[in-house]
Amino acid sequence: MKLETRRVRPGLWRIERRTAPTAGVAALVPLVSILLALLLGALLLLLAGQNPLVVYGAMLNGAFGSLNGVAETIVKTIPLSLAALGVGIAFRMLLWNIGAEGQLYFGAIAATGLALYVMPWAPTVVLLPMMVLAGFVGGALWGLIPGALRAFLNVNEIITSLMLNYVAILFSEYLVHGPWRNPQGLGFPGTRTLPDSAWLPRLSPTRVHLGLLLAVIAAGVLFVILRRTWWGYEIRVIGENQRAARYAGINIPRNMLLVMAVSGGLAGIAGMSEVAGIAHQLQRSLSPGYGYTAIIVAWLAKLNPWSTLMVAFLFAGLLVGGDQLQISMGLPAAIAPMLQGTILFFLLGGEVLSRYRLTKVRRGPTPDLNPAQR
Amino acid sequence: MNAVELTSVTKRFGSVVANDNVTFAAQVGEVHALLGENGAGKSTLMSVLAGLYRPDAGTIAVNGAVQHFRSPRDAIAQGIGMVYQHFMLVDSLTVAENAMLGQAGHGVRLHTAPVERELAELGQRYGLAVDPRARIWQLSVGEQQRVEILRLLYRGAKVLVFDEPTAVLTPQEAAGLIGTLRDMAADGLCIIFISHKLDEVLAVADRITVLRHGRTVTTVERRATNRHELARLMVGRELMGVVADQPQAVAGDAGVVNLEVRGLSAEGDKGVRALQGVELQVRSGEILGIAGVAGNGQRELAEVITGLRRATSGEVRIGGQDTTRCSPREIVAAGVAHIPEDRNGTGLIPSLDLQDNLILKHYRQQPLARGLFLNGAAIGNFADRLLSKYNVAAPSRAAKARLLSGGNQQKLLLARELSGQPRLIVAVHPTRGVDVGATEAIHHLLLAQRSRGAAVLLISEDLDELLALSDRIAVLYEGKVMDTVPARGADVGYLGLLMAGGAQSGAADHGRPMDTGGIINQDVAH
Numbered sequence: 001m002k003l004e005t006r007r008v009r010p011g012l013w014r015i016e017r018r019t020a021p022t023a024g025v026a027a028l029v030p031l032v033s034i035l036l037a038l039l040l041g042a043l044l045l046l047l048a049g050q051n052p053l054v055v056y057g058a059m060l061n062g063a064f065g066s067l068n069g070v071a072e073t074i075v076k077t078i079p080l081s082l083a084a085l086g087v088g089i090a091f092r093m094l095l096w097n098i099g100a101e102g103q104l105y106f107g108a109i110a111a112t113g114l115a116l117y118v119m120p121w122a123p124t125v126v127l128l129p130m131m132v133l134a135g136f137v138g139g140a141l142w143g144l145i146p147g148a149l150r151a152f153l154n155v156n157e158i159i160t161s162l163m164l165n166y167v168a169i170l171f172s173e174y175l176v177h178g179p180w181r182n183p184q185g186l187g188f189p190g191t192r193t194l195p196d197s198a199w200l201p202r203l204s205p206t207r208v209h210l211g212l213l214l215a216v217i218a219a220g221v222l223f224v225i226l227r228r229t230w231w232g233y234e235i236r237v238i239g240e241n242q243r244a245a246r247y248a249g250i251n252i253p254r255n256m257l258l259v260m261a262v263s264g265g266l267a268g269i270a271g272m273s274e275v276a277g278i279a280h281q282l283q284r285s286l287s288p289g290y291g292y293t294a295i296i297v298a299w300l301a302k303l304n305p306w307s308t309l310m311v312a313f314l315f316a317g318l319l320v321g322g323d324q325l326q327i328s329m330g331l332p333a334a335i336a337p338m339l340q341g342t343i344l345f346f347l348l349g350g351e352v353l354s355r356y357r358l359t360k361v362r363r364g365p366t367p368d369l370n371p372a373q374r
Numbered sequence: 375m376n377a378v379e380l381t382s383v384t385k386r387f388g389s390v391v392a393n394d395n396v397t398f399a400a401q402v403g404e405v406h407a408l409l410g411e412n413g414a415g416k417s418t419l420m421s422v423l424a425g426l427y428r429p430d431a432g433t434i435a436v437n438g439a440v441q442h443f444r445s446p447r448d449a450i451a452q453g454i455g456m457v458y459q460h461f462m463l464v465d466s467l468t469v470a471e472n473a474m475l476g477q478a479g480h481g482v483r484l485h486t487a488p489v490e491r492e493l494a495e496l497g498q499r500y501g502l503a504v505d506p507r508a509r510i511w512q513l514s515v516g517e518q519q520r521v522e523i524l525r526l527l528y529r530g531a532k533v534l535v536f537d538e539p540t541a542v543l544t545p546q547e548a549a550g551l552i553g554t555l556r557d558m559a560a561d562g563l564c565i566i567f568i569s570h571k572l573d574e575v576l577a578v579a580d581r582i583t584v585l586r587h588g589r590t591v592t593t594v595e596r597r598a599t600n601r602h603e604l605a606r607l608m609v610g611r612e613l614m615g616v617v618a619d620q621p622q623a624v625a626g627d628a629g630v631v632n633l634e635v636r637g638l639s640a641e642g643d644k645g646v647r648a649l650q651g652v653e654l655q656v657r658s659g660e661i662l663g664i665a666g667v668a669g670n671g672q673r674e675l676a677e678v679i680t681g682l683r684r685a686t687s688g689e690v691r692i693g694g695q696d697t698t699r700c701s702p703r704e705i706v707a708a709g710v711a712h713i714p715e716d717r718n719g720t721g722l723i724p725s726l727d728l729q730d731n732l733i734l735k736h737y738r739q740q741p742l743a744r745g746l747f748l749n750g751a752a753i754g755n756f757a758d759r760l761l762s763k764y765n766v767a768a769p770s771r772a773a774k775a776r777l778l779s780g781g782n783q784q785k786l787l788l789a790r791e792l793s794g795q796p797r798l799i800v801a802v803h804p805t806r807g808v809d810v811g812a813t814e815a816i817h818h819l820l821l822a823q824r825s826r827g828a829a830v831l832l833i834s835e836d837l838d839e840l841l842a843l844s845d846r847i848a849v850l851y852e853g854k855v856m857d858t859v860p861a862r863g864a865d866v867g868y869l870g871l872l873m874a875g876g877a878q879s880g881a882a883d884h885g886r887p888m889d890t891g892g893i894i895n896q897d898v899a900h
Contacts, residue, residue, distance in 0.1 A: 228750075229747055230738050231746060237726070241720075241723040241724075244722065246682065247721065249703025249705075
């Protein structure tokens with residue numbers, strides 16, 4: 001049979017929708033994204049006159065090469081995973097909560113205030129749970145502001161939650177420079193040290209603290225809520241098809257408020273655990289941007305609570321490794337965020353490719369396309 | 375002579391083969407109908423011809439010469455144009471400006487006067503009256519369709535493809551269009567008419583090519599075939615036909631009034647009056663059909679009754695209880711099932727599995743939920759029971775809803791909505807975009823619900839469907855109920871006139887069968 005195909009200019013690519021993303025592709029995309037990001041990073045390092053292999057080796061060694069390295073990585077995993085779990089549940093409902101950083105700070109403020117000014121006399125078994133609660137409530141209230149604006153006035157939560165980050169950070173700076181400043185602090189911006197009863201127990205000799213358990217519990221609870229409860233079902237339905245949710249009688253504004261409260265609350269617990277586990281006071285730059293990195297982590301983990309823990313661990317390693325470069329090789333610590341950025345960049349690109357495919361427009365006869373000859 | 379000839383065309387989307395080695399030819403001076411069920415590949419094949427899609431294999435020949443279309447522009451340059459179901463017009467421009475759109479060769483200033491003159495001449499010639507200076511948004515749907523046709527003629531189209539053109543028209547408009555198409559063919563144009571409606575195909579075509587599952591079944595002469603043969607060719611088996619005459623309402627006038635709508639007014643999405651003082655009553659064991667051309671308040675009526683839209687005035691009572699201000703959940707709880715117009719956008723969640731879709735209205739009820747927790751085993755049983763009871767063809771309850779065919783998706787939706795033994799069913803276009811087999815199944819389900827004692831409000835654009843299923847038919851025009859008539863013995867011409875807003879209740883035309891209205895409904899072959 002004579003076959004004719006259209007003649008087109010050579011080297012033409014076009015984008016076609018994949019009918020169903022295969023499981024294999026879905027798993028491959030993040031891996032390839034990270035690999036490509038590392039390759040691009042290597043190129044940038046070469047341009048900076050560094051041997052990328054040496055740099056990557058130093059990062060790997062710094063983050064995972066020693067007991068202390070692993071412990072520090074876990075220390076950073078704790079706030080990162082808590083904030084990412086919070087961000088993830090909001091993302092599931094297509095609520096773009098970019099405000100985890102501010103919610104983290106508000107949780108930290110609430111927990112610090114409770115431990116220093118409300119019930120410093122309380123024993124550990126009372127004080128620590130109350131601080132977790134305070135951290136949750138502080139973050140939740142801060143998350144409810146963009147949540148309520150969205151639910152009742154349809155104000156874009158991306159803008160409001162992002163802007164509120166600056167408000168929260170500056171408010172905490174006001175506190176540590178002003179009313180809450182430690183009089184014996186030699187002028188350093190920070191509150192008094194928390195009473196011993198407000199310190200999260202550590203796994204000596206490392207700085208790994210009980211916040212790890214909080215993160216694991218939070219992941220477990222979220223997993224059960226999302227998979228086993230009708231509330232999780234409502235969140236899924238709203239996230240997938242808001243009109244169907246309304247049609248089914250699901251109360252969408254109420255769910256927006258609830259989810260933003262939980263989302264902010266988890267970031268708030270991250271802030272609480274940084275105060276009670278590491279800093280033992282509220283201080284300037286309590287978080288090196290955990291709330292922002294959490295967005296990448298949640299996305300990379302495809303919003304799955306357990307994957308979030310794993311991805312948070314890897315990203316914490318990136319942070320620790322980056323710090324290590326600064327110390328041991330005198331390189332700018334900006335290497336780590338640069339790599340994070342490239343990973344997210346490739347990840348989002350890869351996301352598109354898992355849903356669409358590039359096909360090269362064929363030239364010449366393509367007999368394999370004719371079913372009559374198969 | 376063959377105006378166009380498609381040879382061995384194959385077109386696939388990913389792993390789905392829409393056209394499989396299809397061969398099709400249409401001649402100069404004929405109306406050639408392309409008949410097939412939804413999803414048979416009719417629109418895809420014609421989109422290949424019109425340059426919108428490129429075939430994966432096969433050739434297109436125009437007047438005997440093989441052509442390679444890279445875009446609709448290439449196709450129109452060869453005289454091939456298509457009128458799509460969704461018009462491709464710019465609302466804020468005039469008719470003439472739309473006709474000129476995308477044409478090269480204009481200077482900085484648009485010279486619309488000669489174009490307007492030419493459009494007016496073309497309109498006159500084919501009975502396509504429309505003011506070339508009118509802006510598109512001012513025109514009715516039927517007039518917009520005429521603009522689409524005029525635009526193609528203006529650009530020199532000799533082959534015009536119509537994709538289900540009557541779907542948006544009143545019976546009178548449809549009859550008018552059919553006359554126009556016959557005139558155009560007689561004038562030497564080649565008309566290709568895509569449809570899945572047997573009667574209109576028989577009314578308009580000279581020859582008919584039947585497609586099934588992406589393959590050509592056969593091409594037949596209009597004179598040498600009949601309704602039954604076409605139906606058999608189209609679905610691959612004998613049709614039972616539209617459901618036979620049903621016994622009258624079980625309870626008749628004695629039934630309890632399950633839905634009462636009084637003086638109901640509401641606004642549409644754009645803040646314009648969509649419903650104005652609507653009065654309706656549906657009794658237990660009765661199907662009330664709502665006829666009307668799309669966009670005359672049908673959607674808003676369904677949404678107000680089901681709590682998805684606020685009424686501006688008036689009252690809705692379901693089972694005697696005032697539900698005008700109730701939330702959608704309270705109305706579901708009052709025993710109302712809703713089959714929405716937009717199946718995938720509203721009624722189902724295509725990205726979730728069948729099980730999740732089936733529990734959408736019941737997920738907080740015992741035994742599916744215990745406290746805050748969902749009961750997986752009970753949900754599995756519930757889903758399996760519904761899937762088998764309603765004959766939903768699906769690999770398993772864990773399959774994604776979007777993988778089902780249109781008919782099975784609709785059965786899935788009905789399974790969920792009817793499972794709660796509703797006292798009122800609001801069904802909006804329940805068989806639109808559904809193949810003939812599933813249509814039949816859905817009709818039987820609705821009738822079974824009526825026999826059970828449910829009140830059914832059936833909103834449809836398909837008069838045949840309304841006539842076959844309803845006990846009474848109310849016609850909605852610009853948000854008002856024009857008249858309500860018993861379905862048995864109803865005069866299609868009168869209904870069509872009401873749908874066009876042409877006659878008030880009791881007008882002189884009442885009872886006089888219209889010569890045009892009958893074309894759609896009469897069984898041409900017998």
